[in-house]
Amino acid sequence: VTIKNIERELICPACKELFTHPLILPCQHSICHKCVKELLLTVDDMFNDVGSDNSNQSSPRLRLSSPSMDKIDRINRSGWKRNSLTPRTTTFPCPGCEHDVDLGERGVNGLFRNFTLETIVERYRQAARAATAIMCDLCKPPAQESTKSCMDCSASYCNECFKIYHPWGTVKAQHEYVGPTTNFRPKILMCPEHETERINMYCELCRRPVCHLCKLGGNHATHRVTTMSSAYKTLKDKLSKDIDYLIGKEGQVKSQISELNLLMKETECNGERAKEEAVTHFEKLFEILEERKSSVLKAIDVSKKLRLEKFQTQVEEYQGLLENNGLVGYAQEVLKETDQSCFVQTAKQLHLRIQKATESLKSFRPAAQTSFEDYVVNTCKQTEVLGELSFFSSGVDAPEMNEEQSKVYNNALVSWHHPEKDKADGFVLEYRKINRDEDMSWGEVQVCGTSKVVSGLEDGSHYAFRVRAYKGSICSPCSRELILHTPPAPVFSFLFDEKCGYNNERLLLNLKRDRVESRAGFTTLLAAERIQVGYYTSLDYIIGDTGIAKGKHFWAFRVEPYSYLVKVGVASSDKLQEWLHSPRDAVSPRYEQDSGHDSGSEDTCFDSSQPFTLVAIGMKKFFIPKSPTSNEPENRVLSMPTTIGIFLDCDKGKVSFYDTEHMKCLYERQVDCSHMMYPAFALMGSGAVQLEESITAKYLEYQEDM
Numbered sequence: 001v002t003i004k005n006i007e008r009e010l011i012c013p014a015c016k017e018l019f020t021h022p023l024i025l026p027c028q029h030s031i032c033h034k035c036v037k038e039l040l041l042t043v044d045d046m047f048n049d050v051g052s053d054n055s056n057q058s059s060p061r062l063r064l065s066s067p068s069m070d071k072i073d074r075i076n077r078s079g080w081k082r083n084s085l086t087p088r089t090t091t092f093p094c095p096g097c098e099h100d101v102d103l104g105e106r107g108v109n110g111l112f113r114n115f116t117l118e119t120i121v122e123r124y125r126q127a128a129r130a131a132t133a134i135m136c137d138l139c140k141p142p143a144q145e146s147t148k149s150c151m152d153c154s155a156s157y158c159n160e161c162f163k164i165y166h167p168w169g170t171v172k173a174q175h176e177y178v179g180p181t182t183n184f185r186p187k188i189l190m191c192p193e194h195e196t197e198r199i200n201m202y203c204e205l206c207r208r209p210v211c212h213l214c215k216l217g218g219n220h221a222t223h224r225v226t227t228m229s230s231a232y233k234t235l236k237d238k239l240s241k242d243i244d245y246l247i248g249k250e251g252q253v254k255s256q257i258s259e260l261n262l263l264m265k266e267t268e269c270n271g272e273r274a275k276e277e278a279v280t281h282f283e284k285l286f287e288i289l290e291e292r293k294s295s296v297l298k299a300i301d302v303s304k305k306l307r308l309e310k311f312q313t314q315v316e317e318y319q320g321l322l323e324n325n326g327l328v329g330y331a332q333e334v335l336k337e338t339d340q341s342c343f344v345q346t347a348k349q350l351h352l353r354i355q356k357a358t359e360s361l362k363s364f365r366p367a368a369q370t371s372f373e374d375y376v377v378n379t380c381k382q383t384e385v386l387g388e389l390s391f392f393s394s395g396v397d398a399p400e401m402n403e404e405q406s407k408v409y410n411n412a413l414v415s416w417h418h419p420e421k422d423k424a425d426g427f428v429l430e431y432r433k434i435n436r437d438e439d440m441s442w443g444e445v446q447v448c449g450t451s452k453v454v455s456g457l458e459d460g461s462h463y464a465f466r467v468r469a470y471k472g473s474i475c476s477p478c479s480r481e482l483i484l485h486t487p488p489a490p491v492f493s494f495l496f497d498e499k500c501g502y503n504n505e506r507l508l509l510n511l512k513r514d515r516v517e518s519r520a521g522f523t524t525l526l527a528a529e530r531i532q533v534g535y536y537t538s539l540d541y542i543i544g545d546t547g548i549a550k551g552k553h554f555w556a557f558r559v560e561p562y563s564y565l566v567k568v569g570v571a572s573s574d575k576l577q578e579w580l581h582s583p584r585d586a587v588s589p590r591y592e593q594d595s596g597h598d599s600g601s602e603d604t605c606f607d608s609s610q611p612f613t614l615v616a617i618g619m620k621k622f623f624i625p626k627s628p629t630s631n632e633p634e635n636r637v638l639s640m641p642t643t644i645g646i647f648l649d650c651d652k653g654k655v656s657f658y659d660t661e662h663m664k665c666l667y668e669r670q671v672d673c674s675h676m677m678y679p680a681f682a683l684m685g686s687g688a689v690q691l692e693e694s695i696t697a698k699y700l701e702y703q704e705d706m
Helices: 003-010 031-053 113-127 159-165 212-217 228-248 250-323 325-334 338-360 380-387 523-530 573-581 697-705
Strands: 022-024 030-032 091-093 100-102 149-151 153-156 201-203 208-210 223-229 411-417 426-433 445-448 452-454 464-472 480-485 507-509 515-518 540-545 552-559 563-573 612-618 622-623 637-639 644-649 654-659 666-670 677-684 687-691
Touching: 003 113, 022 031, 022 113, 030 031, 031 091, 091 212, 113 697, 149 480, 149 540, 153 159, 153 452, 159 563, 159 622, 201 212, 201 666, 228 250, 228 426, 411 464, 426 452, 540 573, 552 563, 563 573, 563 644, 563 654, 573 677, 612 677, 677 687
Parallel strands: none
Antiparallel strands: 022 030, 091 100, 149 153, 201 208, 201 223, 411 452, 426 445, 426 464, 464 480, 507 515, 515 687, 540 677, 552 644, 552 687, 563 612, 563 677, 612 622, 622 637, 644 654, 654 666
């Protein structure tokens, strides 16, 4: 194989150019040194952009974290300054295999330089620019063409200069020299972790060269290693055998290439034949439509002609009434007749004519209808059938959407299932935004499994999803469409705060801090046992660990059906300090310190400057706060939604509560957002609140494992 035929192997998968100082990644793929740094800085910039968009003002109590993202939650964030040119990220996707690569603490400095690949690239470049000579580095102008390069001096020489700088009998005469080149590499490969140690071993587990210190007390102490000479011989023998095998199969490869060329020609012919057949089928449909069109138009024309004839006849009849003005004058003259016998003789026939004209005027009705409602063509069924028009499925049934497992939050999770007897090779998921004003085009994504996370959807929009299966080159009809409604604002990520107001005697927080339970048990019983008259049980508050200063945000959660009383909503930092730092027996969010009676502040106070809003949920019911215009309890009690969402618009000073299953707003009101706002929860008696988990690729993998 000539050097010019291996260009494809010498292209960096990141920059798509010839390798420059290639480094070997842990996944054994090579990439340019500059490309590694650019990838790390790109991931850093992505993190910084998201963090700056969601950053908040200083909190009176805690940090203000950025929302988690699928690509950023793997990044090590420690030990980095914003203006530093050194990337803080050590994890990025390999451009060659797209798997995540973690460079560890040493980062780029811990990677080996691929000198072998670098040498091959240099040979290729020399072959590509054979006409361009490499000049001597030591000649006085004008420089002469070099004849050899010294690997120890890292310089190129002409014959005269080489003799001058490498005199016979000196140490320099023992230097290693090669043909003219611009690629100089060290003669000894040093360990990147122990820079003063030579590489002399090979780790079979990590598949990388190591030094003796790495084996004695480093990361490879427990790994199986072998000598470099043994690894060299083994790998070289394997590579030589594989190369000999490929060379020996050259005839077979050529025959397979010929077979593939024939298959390509056959595919082209079959494709043209399939197009002709498809055109024939559509032309038959066009003929049927034209025939039906002519028949329908003809029926309409016949009905129109018949109705116009009836109207014309009626017009002529009434035109005759106008001509009967002479009849009226004649009748008036007959009335002047004084001879009774003569009058009766003439008036009898005249009266019949006058009576007929009178009845025609009294009972006026159009002779026909002007509406053609009975002639409207109903094409709904045919339109639906034509919309599903596809290739003959050859037994590949259409997938069925799984509405129970499909949902939308920060991203959309779309699930479906397919009969096992017709197991497909793959699926194509199609989706589009539903817009009444214009018909949006369908987007497509190839899927191997039976579920897919779709990101990048617009907030507050309806999306239609459908899927079709593929088996070989045949596709099934599309499934029925699944409609999902995205949240009205970007999803706000937070966890429960275990440091601010958290009562660990009555509240139980899980390790992930996304679920809290109320334990009104033994402690409450002991306190009530000492009271003879009565006992006041207060609400136990817990808030989110991240505040909101501006913008629009949405979050969702589930209240367990057995919960007795749970209050959910938002509250300002000042109001939270008032609630959480006041004595429980003197002040509560519903009891004013100065009056001591139930003020129902979150229900009856409708001052637009109120810095909090809470709604009550319990006993499988959702209680809408009281309105000054309506006190009817039946209008305030709804069934508790499976998942509840809260939409906070700080710019407009408004908070809304949603049934996220149908993305329907249940209640909204004004709220004062002049201070930092926090998600707030309060529990009384038995109950639990579970925060909704963000939908990511990891979430999908977890669901599939379950």
